[in-house]
Amino acid sequence: MTITLLLTAQASAQLLETPAQTLAQPILKGMTAEGTTLRQGLTTVTLDVAGGFVVGVLTETSSLDDLTRGVGAGWGLRATDLPKLKDNLSSPQVLSAARAGFVELTDDGATDLIALKVTGEESNTRYFAYVAVKVWADSAFPVTKAVTGDATAPVTLRVFSDFQCPYCKQMWDTAMPTWRKDSATNRVMHYEFPLSFHKNAEGAAQAGECAAAQGKFWPFADQLFANFNVWTPLNPKDAPGKYAAYAKAAGLDTTRFKSCLGKLETSDVVAHFITGQAIGVQGTPTVYLNGLKLSNYGDPGEVARARAVTTARPSAASVIEARLKLFR
Template sequence: MPRCRLFAAAVFLTVGSAHAQLWQTPQATAAQAILNGYAAQGNVLTRGDSTVTLDVAGNAVVGVYVQAASLGDLARGIGAGWGLVEADLPKLQANLAAPRVLDAARQGFVDVTSDDMTDVVALKATTTGTKTVYAAYVAAKVWPDNTFPVTKNVTGRATASDTLRIFSDFQCPYCRQMWQVAAQGWEAAPDTYRAYHYQFPLTRHRNALAAAEASECASAQGKFWPYADALFAAYDTWTPLEPKAVSPLLTTYAKTTGLDTAAFTACVTAHTFRSSIDAQIRAGIAVGVQATPTVYLNGVKLDDYSDADELARVHAATTATPDAATLIDARLKLFR
């Protein structure tokens, strides 16, 4: 899914594509070549002293818990969660053997795997006498509601089955594409989707911040959604202009949207919502927003918001009993 990029991700510990195996069925995860020789009983796979347990919600693997007596077996179990192949394992084992990683494991730690923050990894090493037992957990990252900022820009019913949190930039062409296609479908299904809009104007888009401020001033008059529609409808008109030429157009869109233009102009001139927008940007960065649009479904960062299969998998896992967040949080407590 194309997006307007903020920065590139750096990988922690991983040697392949983390997140590749999470969200797959337990059957697909267990069938990986690196788990050949493991005996399966339900969602638990064993080989010698090594155990790999699949945490499953809604028929999707949301976490892989590994217990092993060697770093080699530990790497193999972690690799099963990350969708690695045999050739990746020596490098992963070397990474796990690094002194800084082993020192952290002796204390027990939990961290995100990369700065896109879609996955978490936990490690723990427990030594009794001369024997060391290793444990690891790789899992999807499910962000709780309270990690997202407060916004009045919400559509859909409070009783909707799914919550969408959208970080967007009015000057981003991919955000316009989302707004004109996917977002219209979400808005048309208020019983299914409750959608929250957050401002994330990229600094390289010279008119994005002004548009974000204008939309918040429209929101103050209860007109965020129609004003946002107007901004995206006129995208080709205002986005190429110099910033000084955009201000009158923002006021024109306010008038055509039915706003009190005097109050709107006063709000924009005073930068009334600048601090709120800055807070939304900081909150977005804290949950791994690197590009626009970025969409979260029930706290899970989507790889492709237009992929119906991905939405269905995440919906099933986050609304199951027990749900993905409950399973993951219970497992992570073992490492803290």
């Protein structure tokens, strides 16, 4: 069992709330607020803020109870959740690992992280914990030829999608046109994430990459989604004929396109899929805004918060990384 599994708890979306909302949590009652810092005895809970929203919560204390309260505040837990969390934090395995200091993701979705460190002995023992949102660096994502929008756009939207996924079609019909139209604001990058239970998803992903090799990914993808109800029910051996027709409509060199399909060069598709799994992609569509995973790409409030914290100066990523140096 990993440290992450020991610490897994049902966290709500407390991170990315305003400082006032975070400080008002009942489990922090009794602590004295000084700006974005709470104090009580030898315990200090500090909120890291970027763009007006809380991106991390640091707890420094000599008390396991207060350590639990600080971590729980970062995760938006209720008082009834704290005993189980305390049991996990005080387990021998966790405390032993914390002597060296560690930083780990907290869930399979890879949306948050936790860092722990323990120093001193007996009455001089001090506990340090930090919970924060996970902002993925550009280097965490694979290379893709399917890119549109200005290179200087303040927002980069990285989309993991499956051409046979009805929810991806919904995204393509609703949010995607808006993103692509505002190319000065949004740079959109597409990644293949074909799901195994969609019989034509792998073939369509390969076709998409063959179109991308000719610099025609976007018009070809538009054709695939526009004809979603035509090719998705087909036997996989019959679908390539449709892909060729869509390639022609999208302005591709069809001879080159068919040759690409015939070679079955799926390395880009595999790379996208494996990397997606590594950064917490579990289904489609999954969208990252400037490296921050969105739970609902269609929620204007969430999108605005993600943009605020990732484009702030200093940004959430730099604030969090500076804090994590304490634990490494």
